[in-house]
Amino acid sequence: MKELVGRPYHELRPRLGKDFSVRELVDAYLENIERLDGQVRAYLTVTADRARAQAQELDDRLARREPLPPLAGMPVAVKDNLCTRGVRTTCGSRILEPFVPPYDATAVQRLREAGAVLLGKTNLDEFAMGSSTENSGFFSTRNPWRLDHVPGGSSGGSAAAVAAGEALAALGSDTGGSIRQPASLCGVVGLKPTYGRVSRYGLVAFASSLDQIGPLSLDVRDCALVLQAISGHDPHDSTSVDLPVPDVVASLEAGVRGLRVGVPVEFFGEGLHPGVRQAVLEAVRVLEGLGARVEEVALPTLEYALPTYYLIACAEASSNLARYDGVAYGYRSPGAHDLYTLYARTRAEGFGPEVKRRIMLGTFALSEGYYEGFYKKAQQVRTLVRRDFDRCFQRVDVLATPTSPVAGFRLGERTADPLQMYLADVYTIPVNLAGLPGISVPCGFVDGLPVGLQLVGRPFEEATVLRVAYAYEQATEWHRHRCPLLRG
Amino acid sequence: MRITPEVVERVARLSRLELTEEERATFASQLSSILEYFARLDRLPTEGVEPTSHAIRVTNVFRPDQVVPSLPVEAVVAMAPQAHEGFVVVPRVLEAEE
Amino acid sequence: MDYEIVIGLEIHVQLLTQSKMFCGCSTRFGAPPNTQTCPVCLGLPGSLPVINRRAVELGLRAALALNCTVHPTSQFHRKNYYYPDLPKNYQISQYQYLEHPPLATDGYLDIEVDGQRRRVRIRRVHLEEDTGRLVHPPEGAVSWVDYNRSGVPLMEIVTYPDLRSPLEARAFLLKLRQVLQYAEVSTGRMEEGTLRCDANVSLRRPGEPLGIRTEVKNMNSIRSVERALAYEVARQREVLERGGAVVQETRHWDERRGITFASRSKEEAEDYRYFPEPDLVPVEVTPEWLEEVRRTLPELPDARRDRIMAQYGLGRYDAELLVQTRATADFFEAAVAAHPSPKAIANWMVGDLAAYLNEHNLEIEQLRITPGQLAELVRLVEDGTISGRIAKDVLVEVLETGDSPRRIVDRRGWVQIADEGALRETVEAVIRDHPEPVRDVQAGKEKAIAFLVGQVMRRTQGRANPALVQRLLRERLGLPPQG
Known part of the structure; x- marks a missing residue:
């Protein structure tokens, strides 16, 4: 059943229960994990037995001719910073290595209720802090397109799993680009919904005012299907907005004629790889050819977004990660006889260097004497970034930009210089600061590595973003490319 | 902005992170260059600009005052590195002593 | 010239809710350790707080009862510090910080001491979550943590340094407890920890700026607040009179020894790094909401006292005693409703009944007698069925058996002989x-x-x-x- 792997769900769904069973589909994916994950290393935990049991249950329902939920039998992976009841959830950190949550994240529960089958938990930069998955406390994930390259991050495991056919779709989390950037680097589709569209309950917090859960998939239609399943208000998350969820699948085919696409000039300046620039501008021309009206817009605060983001994200993280102290759960350093030592040693041994760096940066930004100049200043600049976007969206319906300044980089290439690593997210970060929906779709290759086009919309207009992405995808073939590893 | 190893040590204590001498030096230099880059924010005037702490403008999200079942104590104990008769155990905490 | 005593109080009050501040766990007291916890109040990764609406309403009630200005919007903040009873290592609290006001500010409460009325200003009223409880077994190198109390709704009330004696502090706490009980905000019992009080104390020469203050903690009853403050005032006076300087510090009240002592100072100054809680959206109190709370606010003690004086023709002294607790006032009015003889009923209540409560250290709601039974007793006296002398015996028997006065009189054959x-x-x-x-x-x-x-x-x-x-x-x- 190898030919099942690497095909989008919406193509497989009509054949489900006819040409193959859920069990066969899930087994095909489990076999592919078996075959490839030794090289890709996308997974921290594979839940094969649970997956097979769940598949069997769905097949039984099929046999009884029960109506099946929208994602029935979709083999999915979930980033390991989403809580799964009874399945270890590490956040890629040694400090949570023994942690088995007693509850499910709302998004995970909704995926399951929609019939998706959980294959396992994917690798990430520790606590989602990173852009290459090299900050995982366990091991680095490889880019399936080229194994000596990073898959991006922090949802690198989820992106690599989808690209390598080790999952049909996956959930990631995106605080500053952590879904879109690895989607771009791995040649898959990745969407960060509007802040408040998907419940964060059960998502282990990195930066609470920026974090959002979203799907990674082979194409835009699958992305819309998963988004539809996980969206909507959750009484457990005060910041999940109580708005009706529009049918984002039904509106996919509405086209882009007359739609205004803005190209923010600042996103095409210094630091952008010429090959990426060419691919993205070509994609914009494709949209124009489909009837969209393209115009230049300005986002002058772009150069301030990166420091703003890191100050806010690290400040929130320094507080969010204070709870990992060895007291009630997780790792505890052995042999500490007083409280301070228990805390300081548990955290010193449990956290990796990037997490420590960010905790200290955030603690510094909030501490007495620095709050006004750093944290509050960043919050004010955040307001200005938002206003920039508001101004753009008075003129245009979506923005088109590169997702990442480069098509990819090698493992180890940026680990010595944290600032260089931070710059990998320079185009995705402003979108989180403003809480907007953004998607990355494949739009070409540079030196055999995929390139992503980022489309950004107004708050809660995921439908528009998806519709433009779908129109683009239908007019091109990039989303049909599979990595050589999977083909081989 | 120069971050000295002393500032790193103060921040590390506030963050409950035990650092080695080497880490202190590395973090001091890395945080210095990061904050140097971040200093570009000073170029942007923000006098009188309202700070944004939430990405959405929503107020008054509440839950009703209803009791829902708690976790079984076994689950709490199972997560704890050390437990005793339903309590989580920590090294002796010194409260008010003369 | 003597010193002037300057006292300010910081009071934490447990709100009368069924469930916790940010999750649905029960607030019931006395459950076995860690049986009333969930991902939220254990601070598990990924959990998120959601505000208990009732807690906000009770906060608003208290704010109105304490004559405060309620702010149209307030925002919860995180107060960051490490302690094993604080599972997230930050406390969610509505602190007044920069541009974010707490729930309410600038109120007052009038007290009476030695016939003198004094107005004590309230600086702020805000909501926060309680911490867990630490248990220190008598021996050994460990402490135990119980998170049942973690996340229980608390209201913090901070006064201005307007109190001028330990006696005034006591009067303020009694009055505050009375108001909170009337407003059904809290049971306000220091002995049970539903009301906790820390005090800032300093001395100064009249007219001079405030002196250096100490913070006194660990007082477990209103009486111990008065004692601890009296001790601390005397201690500071002695230091100053010796020509010494008071050290700004936290001092622990030792109930047994009747002294305060300086607790070991923290290694470094606290830096709580307050910032707006991103997981909670602001609380917006519209004029309509506030009006609704005002409308449903129960009658407060001073107003009830005045009404009882006017409506039933009672003197101020009796009326003051009758409104001391809401239960007492309710008992009185229920009895009068059953038999409209307010003066006789009041006499029984401030006389024999109050004496019985005192003697047995009970609250009126713990008594077996009902308002209807007291009314019946008064009626039996008034219609000549029993003498006033017999009535006293009947009352004792009602209190002990819960039986009705009529039945007791019949059974005992205590009907007055008028033959x-x-x-x-x-x-x-x-x-x-x-x-x-x-x-x-x-x-x-x-x-x-x-x-x-x-x-x-x-x-x-x-x-x-x-x-x-x-x-x-x-x-x-x-x-x-x-x-």
């Missing part, structure tokens, strides 16, 4: 047995008749109608009718 024929026999017997007093009476010593009346009452176990006995004796001894 002339039956009493005449007793009168005859008394006259026969006490010739000397009889002679005295007949010789014009009218006072001796009281002795004879007493003898008749004794032989009838107090059941005889005293007026009737008096009349029969006078007739029999040939005296003119009384008065």
